[in-house]
Amino acid sequence: MANLTLVQAINLALVQEMEADESVVLLGEDVGLNGGVFRVTEGLAQRFGDHRVQNTPLDESGILGAAVGLAIAGMKPVPEIQFEGFLGPAYDQIVNHAARFRNRTRGAITIPMTLRVPVGGGIHAPELHSDSPEAIYTHSPGLKIVMPCTPYDAKGLLISAIRDPDPVIFFEPKRVYRAYREEVPEDEYTIPIGQAKVVSEGDDLTVVTWGASVFQCLEALDGLPEDVSVELIDLRTIDPIDTDTIAASVEKTGRCVVVHEAPMTAGLGAEISARVQERCFLHLQAPVQRVTGFDTIMPYYKLELEYMPDANRIGKGIRECLAY
Amino acid sequence: MANLTLVQAINLALVQEMEADESVVLLGEDVGLNGGVFRVTEGLAQRFGDHRVQNTPLDESGILGAAVGLAIAGMKPVPEIQFEGFLGPAYDQIVNHAARFRNRTRGAITIPMTLRVPVGGGIHAPELHSDSPEAIYTHSPGLKIVMPCTPYDAKGLLISAIRDPDPVIFFEPKRVYRAYREEVPEDEYTIPIGQAKVVSEGDDLTVVTWGASVFQCLEALDGLPEDVSVELIDLRTIDPIDTDTIAASVEKTGRCVVVHEAPMTAGLGAEISARVQERCFLHLQAPVQRVTGFDTIMPYYKLELEYMPDANRIGKGIRECLAY
Amino acid sequence: MPKNTVYETDIEFLSILDEDAQFDESLGIEDGEPILSDEQVVYLYEQMWIGRQLDEIAFKLQRSGRMGTYPQNKGQEANAAGSGFAMKKGTDWVVPCYRENIAMNLHGLPYHYILLHWMGDERGNQIPEGVLCTPISVPIGTHMLHAAGIAWSFKLRGEKDRCAITYFGDGATSEGDFHGAMNFASTLSVPVVFYCQNNQWAISVPREQQMASPTVAQKAIAYEMPRIMVDGNDIFAVYKATRDARKYCVENQTPYFIEGVTYRLGDHTTADDARRYRSEEELQQWMAKDPLIRTRKYLESRDAWNDERQLELETHARKVVDEIVNEANSIAEPTTSEIFDSMFAEIDDDLRIQRDTMRTSSIGQNPEQAGLKAQTQNA
Amino acid sequence: MPKNTVYETDIEFLSILDEDAQFDESLGIEDGEPILSDEQVVYLYEQMWIGRQLDEIAFKLQRSGRMGTYPQNKGQEANAAGSGFAMKKGTDWVVPCYRENIAMNLHGLPYHYILLHWMGDERGNQIPEGVLCTPISVPIGTHMLHAAGIAWSFKLRGEKDRCAITYFGDGATSEGDFHGAMNFASTLSVPVVFYCQNNQWAISVPREQQMASPTVAQKAIAYEMPRIMVDGNDIFAVYKATRDARKYCVENQTPYFIEGVTYRLGDHTTADDARRYRSEEELQQWMAKDPLIRTRKYLESRDAWNDERQLELETHARKVVDEIVNEANSIAEPTTSEIFDSMFAEIDDDLRIQRDTMRTSSIGQNPEQAGLKAQTQNA
Numbered sequence A, B: 001m002a003n004l005t006l007v008q009a010i011n012l013a014l015v016q017e018m019e020a021d022e023s024v025v026l027l028g029e030d031v032g033l034n035g036g037v038f039r040v041t042e043g044l045a046q047r048f049g050d051h052r053v054q055n056t057p058l059d060e061s062g063i064l065g066a067a068v069g070l071a072i073a074g075m076k077p078v079p080e081i082q083f084e085g086f087l088g089p090a091y092d093q094i095v096n097h098a099a100r101f102r103n104r105t106r107g108a109i110t111i112p113m114t115l116r117v118p119v120g121g122g123i124h125a126p127e128l129h130s131d132s133p134e135a136i137y138t139h140s141p142g143l144k145i146v147m148p149c150t151p152y153d154a155k156g157l158l159i160s161a162i163r164d165p166d167p168v169i170f171f172e173p174k175r176v177y178r179a180y181r182e183e184v185p186e187d188e189y190t191i192p193i194g195q196a197k198v199v200s201e202g203d204d205l206t207v208v209t210w211g212a213s214v215f216q217c218l219e220a221l222d223g224l225p226e227d228v229s230v231e232l233i234d235l236r237t238i239d240p241i242d243t244d245t246i247a248a249s250v251e252k253t254g255r256c257v258v259v260h261e262a263p264m265t266a267g268l269g270a271e272i273s274a275r276v277q278e279r280c281f282l283h284l285q286a287p288v289q290r291v292t293g294f295d296t297i298m299p300y301y302k303l304e305l306e307y308m309p310d311a312n313r314i315g316k317g318i319r320e321c322l323a324y
Numbered sequence C, D: 001m002p003k004n005t006v007y008e009t010d011i012e013f014l015s016i017l018d019e020d021a022q023f024d025e026s027l028g029i030e031d032g033e034p035i036l037s038d039e040q041v042v043y044l045y046e047q048m049w050i051g052r053q054l055d056e057i058a059f060k061l062q063r064s065g066r067m068g069t070y071p072q073n074k075g076q077e078a079n080a081a082g083s084g085f086a087m088k089k090g091t092d093w094v095v096p097c098y099r100e101n102i103a104m105n106l107h108g109l110p111y112h113y114i115l116l117h118w119m120g121d122e123r124g125n126q127i128p129e130g131v132l133c134t135p136i137s138v139p140i141g142t143h144m145l146h147a148a149g150i151a152w153s154f155k156l157r158g159e160k161d162r163c164a165i166t167y168f169g170d171g172a173t174s175e176g177d178f179h180g181a182m183n184f185a186s187t188l189s190v191p192v193v194f195y196c197q198n199n200q201w202a203i204s205v206p207r208e209q210q211m212a213s214p215t216v217a218q219k220a221i222a223y224e225m226p227r228i229m230v231d232g233n234d235i236f237a238v239y240k241a242t243r244d245a246r247k248y249c250v251e252n253q254t255p256y257f258i259e260g261v262t263y264r265l266g267d268h269t270t271a272d273d274a275r276r277y278r279s280e281e282e283l284q285q286w287m288a289k290d291p292l293i294r295t296r297k298y299l300e301s302r303d304a305w306n307d308e309r310q311l312e313l314e315t316h317a318r319k320v321v322d323e324i325v326n327e328a329n330s331i332a333e334p335t336t337s338e339i340f341d342s343m344f345a346e347i348d349d350d351l352r353i354q355r356d357t358m359r360t361s362s363i364g365q366n367p368e369q370a371g372l373k374a375q376t377q378n379a
C-alpha cells in the first residue's frame, strides 16, 4: 500500500500491465522520454524501451488509426490523446473504426485497445483543454467508457480496461490528477467495468455523478442540513451505465439529481433521467434534476468555475428537488 | 406551385438563394457537373458556374475547414458531405471550429454556413451510409440542427438556414428524397428554425419524431384503433428543441413516445424524455417511451429494417404506453 | 529567388508490357527468364478474367435487385492481380479498399465473401481464420493507417519477413488519414507497401481537381518514402514493382509507395452514371489499354494461349462465378440476433434485453411494467 | 528497379544574414540598396525586442499566478517579424498559430489582446474591426484550412491583390488538416503563404520522430507547390522569401510554401520543462544563432545602432510592455452573461433562461415549479 495520486495510480497500473503482457504498448504525443504532459507515463520509456512507449507524430487520427492496426494484428495498444479537446481529429477512427470492427466482422477482427484521455475543466488550461465529451462516445455503439475519480478505482479499472477484449475509453479527470491521494495496494487488482459505486448511502435523494464532479458533490453534501440524507453514486463506468444501482437507489429515495460538467442538452444527464423515469416512474416524487454545464462552449478559464457545477449549484439543485 | 420531391425542393431553394445572394457558394465532393450523388445540386454548376459550385478534393475535414475560412472572410458557404457517415473526418472542424468561432471571439468572427448532409437508413446503402448522428451535433454547443422531412418544409427551412448568421446543419433524410412529393410554392418563403410542427392533433398520447421516421409514425397511427387519438409532432428543428410545443402537447395527453432511428442510449429520445418529465411531471400518466434504433452499430442492409423503428414497433410502443 | 539547392529528387516510371503488348526485355527478363513464367502469366490472366466475370455478374445481380450498390474493378485488374501475387500469402497482410477483389482472393478469401459484403451482410467481412485480409473498406482513406499499425506490430514482435500492403484510389490520397498513414509508416519505419490505384477519377472528380501534382507518386517525397510509378495495366510492371518493393520494405524495414496508373472502365459503382461527367473519347482511349487484352496477346505471342483455351476459360469462369453466386445465395438469412451478438465479446444486460425483446421502449422490454403480457414480445 | 525518370525537382535554401552577421550582398542587395533599409531593420529589431520583452513579462505573470499557460516566442522572432512585415496590413489576412505575436501586432492587433487570450479571457480573441487576423489558435493544425478558405474568398470575389499567410510549427505538418489545407489551396489555386516555423521540436518530440523527411519544405512537392527553405533567424531571408512568395501568390494565384528553419529557445510553454528531453548543448548552439544578436550586429556594422540606442530601446520596451500589461489588467472581470451572449446572433429561450438563472436544473429555472421563491435565483 502506498498513498498515491491519480497520476501515480495510473502509472502503477500501466507498469504492472506492461510487465505482465508484452503485447501492451503505449503510444501518443510526448508519452516517451517526457512522460506525457501530465507525467502519467513518467519513467515508462526508460523502463520498457522506446519501442513500447512510442512518441508519435502530432496526429490524433494517426494515433488511433495506428492503434487500430496494432490491435487488428494482435497487440494491445494503449494510445493517449493529450487532452480531450484533441479527440476531435481522432473521432472518425474511434467511432467509425475501433468501435465497429468486432460487429462488422462478426467477431473475426477485434480491437482490444484502451484509449487514455485526460478530461474536464478546472485547471485553468487553455482553449479546448477542459471539455467533457463523454456523452458523444456513449452515444456511439461499440465502446466502453470509464471515468474513475479516485486513485484506487483508477488502478483497478485501468487494469480491467487493458485486459478487456474490446475498445475502452479511459477518461482521467485532470482536475483530480494531483489533488487527491489515497491508499492504493501495490498488488494488482481489478474493478469490473460497468459497476457504479455508492459513495455514501442515504434515503432522501439520489445524486448520480462521475469524474471530478464527485468531489464537488461531496462538498455539496457537506453543506446540507444534518437531517438530509443523500445517496451519492459515482458511476465510474459511463458506458454501459449501471442502471440497476441507480434504479435501486431512486426506488428507495424517490428523488434524483444528476450532476455533470458537460453541456446539458443531449448529455448523459438526459440519458440517466430517461432511464430513471422508465425504471422508477411510480416511485418518483419529483422530476429528475440536471445540474450540469450550460449549453455553451466551455468558457476560457476566467469563467470556467461559473460554468462547471460547483457545490453551491449542486446544493441548490438538491434542496429544490427535495422541496418539490 | 409544383409537385416536387425533397430533392427538387432543396434544389429549388439552392437556386433561389444563389440567385439572391452572390456570397452563397456550394462546395463538396461531386457537387459540380455530376450534381451530387443524389442529384440535389443538379444543374447548378451549369447555371452558376464551377466556381460557385465547387467540386472539392475527397477530404471532409478540408471541405469544412475551407468553408469555415470562406465564412470568416464574409462568404456564405453551403458545404455538402456526401453521407452522414463521412461527417466523421469533419467532426473536429464542425464542433471545435465552426461551432465555436462566434463565442470564442465574442462576436468578432462569425460562421454563416449551412452544412447539407443526407442522413438515415432504409435505402439499402453500403456501410456507413445509413447512420443518424444528430444527437452528437446537438450535444455540441454552437450549432443549429434542422431535419425536415417534407419538400415544403425543406425549402422553407433551407432558405432560413442559408440566411441564418450562424452555422446550421441541414440533415436531409435520404429515404424520403424521392419517395414523397407535395406542392411547393415557386416563390421563396421561409420557415423559422426552432419550430416544431403538429402533424396531427390528438388527445391520448403524443408522439415526437423527425426525419424519415415521421412517415413510419404516420403508418403506425394508421394502424391504431379508431378511438385512439394521437398527437404527432415533427420536430423539424432538432436544435434548439421546441420544448414548448412538446410540453403543451404532453400536458394535454399525459403520455409521450419518442421515435428516432439513432441508437437509444444518449440519443435525443433521452433529451426529450428528460425535458418532458421536467416540464410535465405532474401531467405524466406513464413514463416517456423511447422507440429507437438499438445500441448497436447500424447493421448492413439485410437487417437495417429490423434495426429502424417501423410502424409495427412504433404501434406497439404507443399501445403499451397507453395501457400503462 | 536566388538560393542554394539542398535537396534533389525524382520519380521514375516502370513499364514492361505496353498497351500494344510489346514486351521490354531489358526490364522483363531476369536471369534469362521472364520475371513471370508463362504458367504464372496464364494463372494471373485467368484470375483477372474470373475477376472481371464476377464483376459482370455482380452488376447484373444489382440491376435485378439481388445486390446493393457494387463497385466494379473492371479495367484495373492487373493492379490487384500483379501486386497481390507478389505479396506472401499467409505471411503478409492485405488491407484493401474495394477494387482489389483479385488480391483478396489470391490471399485466400473466397469470393462469395465479397458478394455477401455488397449484399448487405456482415458475414461477408467475417474473414476466415488464417486469411490475412481486412474486409472491404467503404469509408475512403481510413484503412491505410490500419496497415501502418499492422506493419508496426511486425516490428514490435521482431517478425522480420512480414510486410503489409494497402490499396487505395487517387481520391483517397486527399484524406488526412492518407497523410497520417504515410507519416506514421515512414517515421516508425515499418514495412508497408502503399499501392495507389490511380484510376484518374474519384466518382466524378477528375485527378486535376483532386490534386495539383502531375503524379501521385510525388506525394511520397513528403515522407522521404521510396516510390515508383508503374503502368497499372501492365501485369509485369505491377508484379515487378511490388515484388521489389516488398523486398525493399522487408530488408530496410521501411514503407514503399507504388502508383499504378490505370483507369476505371466502368461506372464508379452501380449507382453511378459516368456519362454525366466523362467523355466517351477518354473511355475509348483507355479501353485500348485494357490489361486483359494485352496479357492475352503476350501469351499468344509465346504460344501459351489460343482461342480454344480462351473458350475453355470462359466456360470455366462462368461456372466458377455461378458457384460463387450460389454460395453467396445459399447462406441462410441473418437473424436479428446477429445485430447484437458481436457488439462486444460479452454483451451487457441492456443489449441482451434489446436483443431478446427487439424493443427499446421500457414497457416493451418489461411488459409487466404496465401489466402487459407476452404479446408485446418480438412478433 | 530500372525505370524512366518522369519527374525531377529540388529544394533551395535562402540565407542572407548568417549567424555571424555576415551579410550576403549578392542576395541582400537589390538595385544597389539592401532589401530592408536601415530604418526598416531598426524598426523590425525594435519590434523583435519588444516581442521578446513581452514574452519575459508573460512568463513572470504566469509564474506569479496572474496568467495561465503561455508559449514563449523566444528565438523565433525573425520569422514573425520578417514575414509579417512583408505582408500587406489591412489587405492580407494573417492566420496564426501561437508563436507569431509580432506578426499579429504588425498587422494591427494590440498586444494586450494576446495577453488577455492567455489570461483565459475570450475578449483577447475579439479582434478589432479592420484588423485582418484570426485569433491565436490552440488546437494544432486546424487553422491552416481557414487560411485556404479565406484565400478562396479573394478568388471568388475577384480581389486580385490580396493574399493570406498562415503560420504553424513543424509538428503541425503531421496533422491531416495540414495536408488538407495544402491540397485545397493548391487544387483551388488560391493565394496563401504557408509559413512553417520549423523550430525542431513539438513539445518533447524532435523533428526526426515527427517526420522522416530531412526538410519540411519537401512536403510542398506533394502539392506541386512552389517552396523555399530559409534561415528563419535571418530577418533578411525571411523578409525576402515572404515578399517574393506573396508576389508570386498574387501574380500566379497559387499558394507558396516557406520553411523557416529556427529554434525554440524557451520551454514549449510555461507548463513545460525542456531540460527533460533536450540537451543543453543543442540549446547553446542555437543560442548563438539568436536573430536579435545578429540583427543588432548588422545594424552596428552599418552605424545604425549603438549601446546608447540599445539602452533607450530597453527602457522604451519596458515601458511599452508595462502599458500592455496594464491595459490587459485594467479590463473589468467578465460577467457570467458573457458565457452565453455570443453563442448565437440571437440566443434562444433555453439559453436565455440558463443565462438569467445560471441554472440547468428545471426547478432552479422555474422556482414556482416547486412552490419555491426567488431565493433560488443566481446567488
Ligand SMILES: Cc1ncc(C[n+]2csc(CCOP(=O)(O)OP(=O)(O)O)c2C)c(N)n1
Residues within 6 Å of the ligand: B029, B058, B082, B086, B089, C099, C138, C139, C140, C141, C168, C169, C170, C171, C172, C173, C197, C199, C201, C202, C203, C264, C268
Ligand atoms: C470518407 C468518405 N468520403 C466519401 C465517400 C464517398 N465516396 C465513395 S468512393 C468515392 C471516390 C473514391 O475515389 P478514389 O479514392 O479515387 O477510388 P476509386 O473509386 O476511383 O477507386 C467517394 C467520394 C466515402 N466512401 N468515404
Ligand SMILES: Cc1ncc(C[n+]2csc(CCOP(=O)(O)OP(=O)(O)O)c2C)c(N)n1
Residues within 6 Å of the ligand: A029, A058, A082, A086, A089, D099, D138, D139, D140, D141, D168, D169, D170, D171, D172, D173, D197, D199, D201, D202, D203, D264, D268
Ligand atoms: C490537435 C492538437 N493536438 C495536440 C495539442 C497539444 N500540443 C500543443 S502544442 C503541441 C506541439 C506543437 O508543435 P509544433 O507544431 O512544432 O509547434 P511549436 O509548439 O513547436 O511552435 C502539442 C502536441 C494541440 N494543441 N492540438
Ligand SMILES: [Mg+2]
Residues within 6 Å of the ligand: C169, C170, C171, C197, C198, C199, C200, C201, C202, C203
Ligand atoms: Mg480513383
Ligand SMILES: [Mg+2]
Residues within 6 Å of the ligand: D169, D170, D171, D197, D198, D199, D200, D201, D202, D203
Ligand atoms: Mg515545433
